[in-house]
Amino acid sequence: xxxxTRIKALREARGWSQHDLAQxxxxxxxxxxxxxxxxxxxSRFLPEIARALGVPIHxxxxxxxxxxxxxxxxxxxxxxxxxxxxxxxxxxxEGPSGTMLVQTGEPLDWxxxxxxxxxxxxxFAVVIxxxxxxxxxxxxxxxxxxxxxxxxxxxxxxxxSGGDGDFSxxxxxxxxxxxEDWHLQxxxxxxxxxxxxxxxxxxxxxxxxxxx
Numbered sequence: 454x455x456x457x458t459r460i461k462a463l464r465e466a467r468g469w470s471q472h473d474l475a476q477x478x479x480x481x482x483x484x485x486x487x488x489x490x491x492x493x494x495x496s497r498f499l500p501e502i503a504r505a506l507g508v509p510i511h512x513x514x515x516x517x518x519x520x521x522x523x524x525x526x527x528x529x530x531x532x533x534x535x536x537x538x539x540x541x542x543x544x545x546x547e548g549p550s551g552t553m554l555v556q557t558g559e560p561l562d563w564x565x566x567x568x569x570x571x572x573x574x575x576x577f578a579v580v581i582x583x584x585x586x587x588x589x590x591x592x593x594x595x596x597x598x599x600x601x602x603x604x605x606x607x608x609x610x611x612x613x614s615g616g617d618g619d620f621s622x623x624x625x626x627x628x629x630x631x632x633e634d635w636h637l638q639x640x641x642x643x644x645x646x647x648x649x650x651x652x653x654x655x656x657x658x659x660x661x662x663x664x665x
Contacts, residue, residue: 456513457491463506463513465490471577477505490537495617497557500539500574505601510539537562540570542578542595545622551585551639553622555613573601577592578663579622585639586624595663604630604656611652612637623648624659 464474469487478501478569492634496502497651500601501590503510529599541560545553570576581594590596591611596611604610604627612623612635634647 455491457489458511458659460502461489463508467506472501472545478502478571481608487618490568492613497543497577498575499541500576501535504574506628535580538565539574540564540576540578540597542580544580545582547582548621551623551625553579553582553624554619555622556619558618565599569659570589573599582623584641586626587641588591589626589640590624590662591664596659597661597663598657599660600655600657602660603660604635604658606630609659610635610637610656611659612648613655613657614653623653627656 458663464471469477472482472486475485478485478498479500480498483503484493484496488496488498492635497511500510503513506513540563541553542558542562542564543557544559544561545555548554561658564578566576576597576599578595578597581590581596582592584592586609596609596614598611606627606629608627609624609626616622625639627635628645629636633651634649636645636647638645649660
């Protein structure tokens, strides 16, 4: 039984529509539909979906059932013996002007959630590409993101743009905020710049760095 099938079965057993589950998770109905149809195989919202359904996250994957077929995906599967590894690390490719394209369909790995993300089930990590934030973040470093914390001045943030699947991202130091723009700073080369909120609606706090 695939992850998509299990989520759908658990949802229907509770008498919920896709819209009902989406509201509990805090995503769109279209995002839930993509997960249940198998279009999004490894959604970054999988921990939140498990929480909403009231089951541990490994119940949604095939690894805990030795008779179940493997997921039809090139994603890196988590070992059955390490079911507490529920923080996804996503790869990214370099985009224009210091941006990254974060690829949420295929996590590079799943690791144990650090203590400071214990209650943040939608936390995630991204492998940094590009050198615009050296020496704070170098290519190959892993940025751990807490999307529940508000952005703060003089803290590192991950600006995001895109839908429920892959998304564009920009890591920078937040200098200030206006009604229309994020005021940001990169380190290499040292540069102050702005990104419009209309194009980059979210600024998520980067709470830790793991050296690559």
